Amino acid sequence: MRSPLVVGNWKMNGTLVEVSSLAGAIAKELKKKPSKASLVLAPPATALVQLNQKIRRSEISLAAQNCHWQDSGAFTGEVSPLMLRDIGCMYVIVGHSERRHIFHETDEMIAKKLVAAIRNKLRPILCVGETLAEREDGLATKVITRQLRIALKQLARNDIRNVEVAYEPIWAIGTGHNAEPKQITEIHGRIRRFLADSFGQSNAKRVRVLYGGSVKPENSNDLAKTSEVDGLLVGGASLKAETFIPVIRCFDSHG
Numbered sequence: 001m002r003s004p005l006v007v008g009n010w011k012m013n014g015t016l017v018e019v020s021s022l023a024g025a026i027a028k029e030l031k032k033k034p035s036k037a038s039l040v041l042a043p044p045a046t047a048l049v050q051l052n053q054k055i056r057r058s059e060i061s062l063a064a065q066n067c068h069w070q071d072s073g074a075f076t077g078e079v080s081p082l083m084l085r086d087i088g089c090m091y092v093i094v095g096h097s098e099r100r101h102i103f104h105e106t107d108e109m110i111a112k113k114l115v116a117a118i119r120n121k122l123r124p125i126l127c128v129g130e131t132l133a134e135r136e137d138g139l140a141t142k143v144i145t146r147q148l149r150i151a152l153k154q155l156a157r158n159d160i161r162n163v164e165v166a167y168e169p170i171w172a173i174g175t176g177h178n179a180e181p182k183q184i185t186e187i188h189g190r191i192r193r194f195l196a197d198s199f200g201q202s203n204a205k206r207v208r209v210l211y212g213g214s215v216k217p218e219n220s221n222d223l224a225k226t227s228e229v230d231g232l233l234v235g236g237a238s239l240k241a242e243t244f245i246p247v248i249r250c251f252d253s254h255g
């Protein structure tokens with residue numbers, strides 16, 4: 001019942017020309033041979049408007065990498081969810097570990113962003129994940145449960161249907177070391193149980209739980225086969241069509 005989703009997070013990379021040519025190459029490939037997975041691209045904020053024009057007639061959806069929780073106001077440098085919706089975004093990444101750790105976003109801030117995204121009809125992609133030290137101390141489940149509990153506490157029961165959750169262990173992001181299938185299945189299972197306990201079984205069943213952290217063509221087939229993985233959030237490998245296309249296609253031969 002959950003169709004696979006692949007998200008390309010381009011982070012702070014790419015001029016307009018670069019972003020546009022990458023998106024063009026991906027769109028062309030998918031037009032030739034559609035993929036089973038739905039594709040979402042999250043370019044830098046500067047490219048959102050142009051990319052929206054470019055992918056308008058394709059199956060690709062647009063995501064922002066972050067948003068504020070107010071619709072407007074005196075928040076220099078911020079972009080509101082209302083503005084993102086206005087320029088054609090369908091999704092927004094919320095609580096990425098780089099936002100949490102480099103920009104000190106708290107669980108409480110992330111909770112406000114989720115509510116604001118949903119209010120503006122954007123689908124939030126909520127990222128959760130533990131540090132290496134937390135995993136080594138046996139705290140992975142505890143940390144992720146806390147992140148989910150606080151981030152989702154203001155959502156109404158049915159709102160959860162509009163959320164995607166991405167498990168991204170911080171020690172796997174940009175390091176070349178992805179988590180093992182067993183570790184992923186265990187955490188994704190925990191996430192799903194948490195969602196069922198908090199929002200009811202039938203709502204929880206609809207939420208896609210993605211994996212992210214050093215996803216690349218070499219591991220994407222195994223990840224796609226991993227039980228409880230409904231999709232992938234891809235950083236580095238999404239920056240080149242040669243590496244991103246095989247990752248997008250990894251769901252085509254499964255299930």
Ligand code: PGA
Nearest residue numbers: 173174213214234235236
């Ligand atoms: P990575 O990044 O694929 O480069 O590890 C993933 C992410 O940060 O979402």
